[in-house]
Amino acid sequence: MTEPIISVKELFHQYGDFTAVDGISFEVSEGEIFSFLGPNGAGKSTAINVLITLLPLQQGSATVAGFDVVKDPEQVRESIGIVFQDVTLDRDMTCREILEFHGNLYKMPNAERKDRIEELLALVQLENKQDTRTKNLSGGMKRRLEIARGLMTRPKVLFLDEPTIGLDPQTRLRMWEYIKAVNREGTTIFLTTHYMDEADHLSDRISIIDKGQIIATGTPSELKNTLGEDLIYLETSDGDGTRKILSGMEMVKHITQKPTGIVAMLNGDGTKILPMIIEALSREGIRVSTVNLKKPSMDDVFVHYTGRELRDEGAEKPSMAVTRAGRR
Amino acid sequence: MHLGFLTIFWRDMLRFYRFKTLLISSLVQPALWMAFFGIAMSSNFNRFTSELPPLPGVPTVDYLTFMAAGVIAMTTLFTSLFGGMSLLFDKNWGLMREIFASPLPRNHIIFGIALSGMTKSFIQAIIIMVFGILIGAQFFFGYTVIETVLAIVGILLFVAVFSLGFLFLSAAIAISLESPEGMQGIMTLLTMPIFFASNALYPIDAFPPALQAVSVINPLTYLVTGIRYFAIGDDFQAIGIHYQFTPFQIVFAFLFLVGFAAVMFAIAWWRFRKAVVT
Numbered sequence: 001m002t003e004p005i006i007s008v009k010e011l012f013h014q015y016g017d018f019t020a021v022d023g024i025s026f027e028v029s030e031g032e033i034f035s036f037l038g039p040n041g042a043g044k045s046t047a048i049n050v051l052i053t054l055l056p057l058q059q060g061s062a063t064v065a066g067f068d069v070v071k072d073p074e075q076v077r078e079s080i081g082i083v084f085q086d087v088t089l090d091r092d093m094t095c096r097e098i099l100e101f102h103g104n105l106y107k108m109p110n111a112e113r114k115d116r117i118e119e120l121l122a123l124v125q126l127e128n129k130q131d132t133r134t135k136n137l138s139g140g141m142k143r144r145l146e147i148a149r150g151l152m153t154r155p156k157v158l159f160l161d162e163p164t165i166g167l168d169p170q171t172r173l174r175m176w177e178y179i180k181a182v183n184r185e186g187t188t189i190f191l192t193t194h195y196m197d198e199a200d201h202l203s204d205r206i207s208i209i210d211k212g213q214i215i216a217t218g219t220p221s222e223l224k225n226t227l228g229e230d231l232i233y234l235e236t237s238d239g240d241g242t243r244k245i246l247s248g249m250e251m252v253k254h255i256t257q258k259p260t261g262i263v264a265m266l267n268g269d270g271t272k273i274l275p276m277i278i279e280a281l282s283r284e285g286i287r288v289s290t291v292n293l294k295k296p297s298m299d300d301v302f303v304h305y306t307g308r309e310l311r312d313e314g315a316e317k318p319s320m321a322v323t324r325a326g327r328r
Numbered sequence: 329m330h331l332g333f334l335t336i337f338w339r340d341m342l343r344f345y346r347f348k349t350l351l352i353s354s355l356v357q358p359a360l361w362m363a364f365f366g367i368a369m370s371s372n373f374n375r376f377t378s379e380l381p382p383l384p385g386v387p388t389v390d391y392l393t394f395m396a397a398g399v400i401a402m403t404t405l406f407t408s409l410f411g412g413m414s415l416l417f418d419k420n421w422g423l424m425r426e427i428f429a430s431p432l433p434r435n436h437i438i439f440g441i442a443l444s445g446m447t448k449s450f451i452q453a454i455i456i457m458v459f460g461i462l463i464g465a466q467f468f469f470g471y472t473v474i475e476t477v478l479a480i481v482g483i484l485l486f487v488a489v490f491s492l493g494f495l496f497l498s499a500a501i502a503i504s505l506e507s508p509e510g511m512q513g514i515m516t517l518l519t520m521p522i523f524f525a526s527n528a529l530y531p532i533d534a535f536p537p538a539l540q541a542v543s544v545i546n547p548l549t550y551l552v553t554g555i556r557y558f559a560i561g562d563d564f565q566a567i568g569i570h571y572q573f574t575p576f577q578i579v580f581a582f583l584f585l586v587g588f589a590a591v592m593f594a595i596a597w598w599r600f601r602k603a604v605v606t
Contacts (some may be wrong), residue, residue, distance in 0.1 A: 088422040104335035105430040
């Protein structure tokens with residue numbers, strides 16, 4: 001853990017007058033799984049595209065594997081592997097040909113290329129599909145093949161842009177296994193995702209990104225701990241009274257108003273604090289109709305930092321989603 | 329030396345061979361041109377021109393032989409102009425990102441795709457020559473074996489530079505556009521004047537001055553001239569016109585095509601350096 005393997009300072013990126021990346025800075029250490037968590041259109045793919053040298057760097061600075069993306073793009077390219085957001089496999093080439101093609105693009109010597117293909121086909125369990133054209137593969141197999149392709153040149157950093165988008169839950173779990181296995185071998189992983197559980201499950205560290213800015217960074221447990229140990233949700237007969245009482249209590253760290261109730265973050269063990277809260281409320285004659293106690297999840301973390309839920313934004317604001325998709 | 333362009337070439341040839349419909353149609357199409365258009369037109373032209381008194385002492389060439397050279401040129405033009413189309417599909421389907429994010433220098437993409445387009449044109453040109461001779465085109469008439477081989481090499485050299493020029497142009501257009509339909513439109517727009525304002529199917533001598541001016545700067549005219557020189561000879565008459573080529577004219581035609589290819593490469597190189605694919 002000496003030099004960071006990715007270092008980004010004050011990165012800006014604009015498409016016309018739309019600011020996709022709005023001054024982000026972060027570092028990724030060698031060997032870790034680092035995630036960008038954020039909704040669609042948050043600027044994750046734009047940032048990744050600058051780091052992998054597909055987009056020109058407009059403002060700020062970025063180094064990947066010790067090389068400057070502006071001054072030494074060739075060296076950056078040679079040091080990284082990429083799995084793109086959508087499937088980028090030629091439908092009419094076989095798995096083996098896909099890997100051959102990729103190895104040749106990176107000038108891998110013949111013998112090394114052949115060995116590496118065998119190795120990777122085994123890793124992603126596609127040996128018996130090696131002569132199958134990619135159009136005949138399932139979604140999960142395509143993703144696995146793309147991961148194998150990303151690993152062909154033994155990259156120092158593997159970029160994964162939304163690696164499990166559109167996969168069924170079982171296949172997602174298996175993809176996570178592969179990603180962890182690859183990381184254990186020593187490859188640093190930079191991941192973007194809009195799935196809370198994915199970021200939570202896979203990452204050593206997460207940056208929450210929204211509207212082109214990083215709003216929080218930390219390990220999954222650090223991020224969740226900022227929300228306190230436990231969260232309680234209350235629906236009562238008197239919302240204002242409840243807020244007043246809760247805000248006077250020492251073990252309540254933060255209160256959030258919800259449409260029909262109140263969420264309180266607690267400093268301590270919720271199982272002990274909750275009875276005390278209910279008692280205090282009943283002393284003031286406030287009846288509690290609904291109660292829920294839970295550990296904070298990444299969803300709660302996201303809501304806490306952005307003030308809204310991380311859902312597919314497209315569902316709420318279709319027009320916005322369309323323009324963003326068009327710009328990507 | 330970086331041989332990365334061979335990787336691009338390999339993939340494009342793989343796809344050419346794998347898409348059987350593409351493979352067969354591109355091989356059969358020029359033969360069909362010869363079989364239908366060639367035979368139909370030559371029976372007509374031969375009837376018109378049979379009344380013209382032939383120039384004494386100059387070998388006469390029938391229309392089929394005359395236009396076979398034009399069909400080689402036309403096929404090369406079409407194949408080359410559409411040769412860049414696969415780049416547009418690669419771009420739209422995201423496959424270009426893999427290539428653009430790799431260390432492969434971008435001019436190798438241009439070279440690779442040009443090399444495979446050129447190979448396809450070679451295959452087609454040879455098919456037309458063989459098929460043309462089978463249905464009666466008098467190519468390499470009276471040539472010795474060595475002369476025939478040299479003539480074929482000469483034809484392929486002309487086909488090579490010409491196809492490179494239009495493949496570079498095609499690649500430049502493909503990397504600059506978003507939609508295959510748009511590219512199709514531009515191609516159609518380009519093929520019309522290039523094909524019809526040339527000497528591929530008929531002599532340009534009777535063109536009005538404006539059209540003649542176009543034909544003089546038309547690379548297709550120079551390709552056809554080169555092919556006729558090598559396939560038929562430097563002194564013959566066809567459709568009542570006396571054709572004579574000096575070596576200087578042939579060298580000039582070749583250099584014109586080289587210059588055209590160089591300019592087109594410069595344009596493609598510029599477009600590829602500017603291209604952003606995400």
